Amino acid sequence: MADQDKTTHFGFQTVEEDQKAGLVQGVFTRVASRYDIMNDLMSMGIHRLWKDAMMDWLAPRAPQRLLDVAGGTGDIAFRFLARAGAGARATVLDLTESMLAEGQKRAEAENMAHALDWTQGDAMALPFADNSFDVYTISFGIRNVTRIEDALSEAFRVLRPGGRLMVLEFSQIPNDMLQKAYDLYSFNVIPVMGQVVAQDRDSYQYLVESIRRFPDQDRFAAMITAAGFGQVKYRNLSMGIAALHSGWKL
Numbered sequence: 187m188a189d190q191d192k193t194t195h196f197g198f199q200t201v202e203e204d205q206k207a208g209l210v211q212g213v214f215t216r217v218a219s220r221y222d223i224m225n226d227l228m229s230m231g232i233h234r235l236w237k238d239a240m241m242d243w244l245a246p247r248a249p250q251r252l253l254d255v256a257g258g259t260g261d262i263a264f265r266f267l268a269r270a271g272a273g274a275r276a277t278v279l280d281l282t283e284s285m286l287a288e289g290q291k292r293a294e295a296e297n298m299a300h301a302l303d304w305t306q307g308d309a310m311a312l313p314f315a316d317n318s319f320d321v322y323t324i325s326f327g328i329r330n331v332t333r334i335e336d337a338l339s340e341a342f343r344v345l346r347p348g349g350r351l352m353v354l355e356f357s358q359i360p361n362d363m364l365q366k367a368y369d370l371y372s373f374n375v376i377p378v379m380g381q382v383v384a385q386d387r388d389s390y391q392y393l394v395e396s397i398r399r400f401p402d403q404d405r406f407a408a409m410i411t412a413a414g415f416g417q418v419k420y421r422n423l424s425m426g427i428a429a430l431h432s433g434w435k436l
Contacts, residue, residue, distance in 0.1 A: 196209050196392065197393075198395045211282050213389040213392055214258070214282040214284070217384050217386055217389050218287070219288060220383055222261075233326075235423075236354060237262060238265070239423060240352060240354050241266065243430060243432065244350070244352055250270055250321055251276075252276040252277065252319065252320070252322075253279060253318070253319040253344060255280075255312075255323070255337070256279070256325070257279055258327075259285060259289035260278055263298075264294040264295075264298065275302075276301060277304075277305055277314075279305045280307075281309070282306075309336075310331060310336040312340045317346045319346065319349060320346055320350070322341045322344065322351050323353070327355075329356070335412070338351075338413035341413070342413050346435070348435065349434070351410065352431070352433075357400070357427070360422075364425060369398070376390050377390045403422065403429050406420075410433045415433030415435060416436040417432075417433065418432070419431070
């Protein structure tokens, strides 16, 4: 059991726990420059609707302070600040420096610079004090964390009492036939697309595999509850291809 406790999954591979962060960082370093365009291509633009649905449920407002973990190129932070208006503030944290660099090149980053911070860091060891943020979001990032329970514990720690957690992540379709059809697309099309567009098949093979290894909606909701959050709920998006999970630090 001691040996087992020191291993985790990297896609369908079993790796030492202390190796996973570096492997994930390597994936996102390689794909950073093509990350946004690949998101559009892989989802046929639907990821934008999912992120808008996240903001609809979140209902940002000033003077809230957001921490967007695994925030990459800033999609969620930009949406949050646009919805919340003057007086709100957002911090984008990501493990991979090149992802943050790509985000800071975007026009929104310059326009919102007065309300926006960029920080390199680890979801399992956030470089912030307790009770620092009103909202914690993580979008398509938590499945890449070595120990999801540690990331959720850190989310709880840095949120203020009354603060809200919201997670947008790929999930499981509650229909076997539709899930098989989606898997057929994911495993046969997305890695090829990654090779053609990003010249990197292996990274997109990992991303597809990581989706299949992530807990389903109910199991992940139970993990959020175990981390101390209350009023935990989820909503399926696009029949469960993705899901939004919400919880509150009561």
